[in-house]
């Protein structure tokens with residue numbers, strides 16, 4: 156009985172980010188369209204050859220993209236927003252990129268998070284759309300692989316229902332009625348794609364319907380059933396694998412009956428529920444079970460012996476010759492290979508598996524299933540030895556960290572006095588005016604800032620010279636803030652590239668990868684740190700910067716930290732212990748940092764939690780546990796200070812109405828929220844539920860270089876003051892300013908202070 160290995164999608168960026176550079180060179184007009192296409196083809200084929208060489212049986216094709224797969228889908232089906240023009244044939248590259256990046260006359264399409272992954276897709280706009288098949292890209296890439304490499308690929312296509320549900324009409328995501336209305340117009344085009352693939356000899360197509368993991372009510376299955384029934388009836392020779400990922404299927408029993416030939420299940424990020432369904436309900440004998448058993452969004456090597464046991468069990472559930480082994484989701488979301496991590500501790504390296512290593516694992520597991528474990532015994536032995544070495548290493552056995560953590564269940568973390576008492580002490584101490592002004596933390600990371608950091612990293616600039624530069628920049632900005640007349644100042648975060656890396660460099664247990672890039676959106680990659688060991692506080696992280704800034708001014712300077720949950724969400728986290736445990740280790744470390752800031756004379760400390768909302772689990776039933784863990788770790792971090800020390804927090808997303816209780820439970824003295832683009836809903840939520848703490852609702856949008864006028868900012872402040880008391884309200888931009896240019900930043904802040912002054916005078 157033969158087990159097959161199959162992949163769902165391969166990372167686009169390239170081992171040395173060749174794909175990123177290709178796109179960016181093209182945008183800089185350094186390449187012709189023809190040259191772009193030649194290089195893009197070479198990269199696609201190189202990826203396929205690599206997957207094949209790693210021993211994978213069924214290879215995905217058309218999983219590649221020139222930007223994003225949702226953009227590809229809307230471009231292929233002619234769902235192009237009108238402002239970009241009218242199209243009767245396949246888009247040119249420059250038309251395609253216009254949608255993603257905007258032009259002088261048309262704003263770019265919106266981008267949003269892909270499920271609960273740190274990848275961003277282009278949001279389709281289905282306002283007066285007329286679908287038309289402009290480009291059968293699935294056929295093109297199928298034929299390309301076949302002609303060039305003789306590979307009978309498995310084209311990957313975003314399913315019609317998920318495609319529709321991920322898009323908006325008149326500003327709102329499509330609801331069931333919208334899907335039901337548009338689906339009949341879209342299906343004939345999918346049908347044509349399928350028919351052309353079948354005629355070209357394709358055997359399988361991978362139809363991704365990730366929105367299936369969010370369906371809970373059998374009535375919601377109607378559009379999926381309709382789509383699959385139609386497609387299967389129209390093109391019966393093309394076999395469909397209905398691929399799901401990122402969580403379990405609540406409607407498992409119904410979904411496995413849909414008219415497809417294979418079902419892809421996530422057996423890693425499913426909270427054990429998909430496996431439970433397989434065990435209790437079994438699996439239809441006429442379908443292939445495409446078992447996603449390798450983690451597709453974390454970086455750890457699998458325990459092969461355990462996975463082999465799972466495979467043995469799955470063999471008893473699936474019919475003979477009806478089992479595929481796969482990653483749990485597309486490998487797009489992990490870095491490509493560990494082989495360039497030449498500076499990693501070998502003990503850590505042994506425990507890491509990026510995309511290529513994951514495919515190797517699949518090949519080994521497939522061989523084990525087909526030829527017995529003896530055939531791959533040495534690979535299994537090596538895997539056990541490496542995992543043991545990592546788990547037994549000192550990195551993962553820090554006794555004092557573990558002891559502090561073991562105390563936690565017996566501890567609660569609260570400020571010494573309730574907010575009402577604290578705030579009086581803080582007002583007396585800080586002596587701020589009504590409607591105090593401040594910023595969210597970072598100031599522009601100019602070309603010079605980035606160049607100095609790069610030089611320092613390369614060793615071309617000494618530690619001392621780099622420090623001198625950072626101090627000079629902070630000093631310049633303290634003077635600018637004083638001149639602007641801001642009330643609470645910041646040091647500017649010039650030492651940080653992002654919100655996590657700097658903390659990782661100063662805490663134990665973090666590894667900054669050399670080449671662990673993953674696509675965040677378009678050509679943009681991020682390199683999340685790997686949290687591989689126990690996290691301990693061994694030295695102050697930010698104290699020196701804050702103290703230096705405070706020494707330059709009599710106004711209060713805010714200390715600036717990233718909260719534990721955000722650090723976790725933007726990292727690859729060890730999976731040998733629960734995530735919450737790692738989060739609490741970080742919280743215990745940051746608690747010491749907060750206390751050290753206080754000891755050093757810092758009176759206000761901001762602990763940013765921008766990722767709280769975006770990290771919410773896909774299924775609402777898991778929200779409560781997640782939010783409770785977030786609140787607990789935030790309070791470990793922030794409650795170790797005196798009543799008169801003021802704790803601020805900042806969050807980056809405006810849609811908080813449904814978790815407002817959590818925001819209150821954080822018990823921060825001041826919270827600032829990014830709301831300049833959608834005030835209404837949030838203000839209403841605060842109004843309805845009542846909120847005592849102080850609050851800053853961003854009074855202008857920092858995501859654009861536009862300088863807001865005084866009148867416009869005044870109007871935003873007035874709107875908030877209709878429901879929030881003046882003594883509760885802070886005036887600040889809606890997020891950090893690091894991506895802005897200096898002149899526009901100064902102009903905007905000047906207007907912000909002027910608007911505040913005008914309103915203050917009327918109070």
Ligand code: GLN
Nearest residue numbers: 595596597765807891892
């Ligand atoms: N303090 C951070 C900054 O200003 C906050 C950034 C964020 O919210 N994403 O850059």
Ligand code: ZN
Nearest residue numbers: 806807890891
């Ligand atoms: Zn923000």
